[in-house]
Amino acid sequence: MSWFIKKRQQKTAVEERTVRVPEGLWVKCDACRExxxxxxxxxxxxxxxxxxxHFRIGVAERLESVMDPGYEERFGELQSGDPLAFSAAKPYADQLRKLKGLGHDHDAVLxxxxxxxxxxxVMGVMDWDFLAASMGSVVGEKLRLGAELxxxxxxAFIIVxxxxxxxxxxxxxxxxQMAKVSAALARLDSAGLPYLSIxxxxxxxxxxxxYAMLGDLNIAEPKALIGFAGPRVIEQTIKQTLPEGFQRSEFLQSHGMVDKVVPRDRLRDFVATALDWMTEPHG
Structure with missing residues (x-):
């Protein structure tokens, strides 16, 4: 009766083939999740x-997208100290040394x-990668000197x-630094020189x-978060639900806090056109 018995064939192991995709080839959009x-x-x-x-971009990419080639850094010798000897889980002095080792020699603004x-x-561009572009003494001093220059x-003076x-x-x-930079911008205004805030x-x-809201022209990138305190803090304080899109560029433009929302690929042309109008004599 051996012909009724099904012989089991030994399965040969199939080598699994895995395709490894190099890391960093794909980015997930924070808005549409694609x-x-x-x-x-x-x-x-x-x-x-x-x-x-609009994803965040670095200082070098920002300058290359807006400025003509051949721009030169100013006040690069200024470096942050630790005037308060601030010590916590991450001592301030250690953070500064680490960032300098990573090539951030310009503090939080270039x-x-x-x-x-x-x-x-003269343009100042803030660097998010340096302690979330927080405003310290060097940031204020560089921007003051930039306004004076x-x-x-x-x-014209421009701050991004x-x-x-x-x-x-x-x-x-x-x-x-808030008052110091604002006072320097007031001197520009008295001299009739344009200050553009991006x-x-x-x-x-x-x-x-x-200084971010003191521009003769306040320009914002689309859907940028702009405000003093975060939406959650405000909701918890006033015990009310905020409107849709609160503190985003488009909302601020509709309420007169921002003059124009300009996409990144049109920013250079828009600023140049604004400077044409602001620096030419009008009879």
Missing amino acids: LIYRAELANTRNVCPKCGY VVEGTLKGHPV ALAKGC SCSGGARMQEGALSLM LTDPTTGGVSAS
Whole structure:
């Protein structure tokens, strides 16, 4: 009866083939949650091609997208100290040394002098990767000096803001920078020189409460978070539900706090057009 018995054939092991995708090839959009090929982002200035979400970009990329080639850094010798000997889970001095070792020699803002479509300008660009672009003594001093340089050169001053607010490790010294930079901007205003403020995601705290909102023209990137305190803190304080899109660029524009929301790929042309109008004599 052996022909009724089914012989079991020995299965040969099939070697599993796994395709390893190198890390960093894909990025998930924080807005639409779609996966985006990183190389595709490079062609769109780090703007999601599916929903238009603006990813944060570094200082170098920001300058290259707006300024003409040949700009030069100013006041790079200024470095943060530890005036309060601030010590916590992560001592302030150790954080500064680590960041300097990673190549962040310009503290949380880089100030350059150059041209933008032929217009002479002084520009300060805040660096989110340096302690969330918090405003410390060096940030305030660099921006003050930048405003003074623009005053001496008779040109426009531009600040690209992106900040979590004042730097708590420097206490009241950080808060003093709000008044110092604002006073320097007032001198520009008295001289009739334009100051343009470009607000990117996020611009909050003491930065939004001072120089970020003092521009002759306040320009914001789409859907950037702009405000003093965060939405959750405000809701908990006033015990009310906030409107949809509260503290986003478009909401602020509709309520007169922002003059224009400009996509990143049009920012350079828009600023150049604004400078054409602001620096040309009008009879």
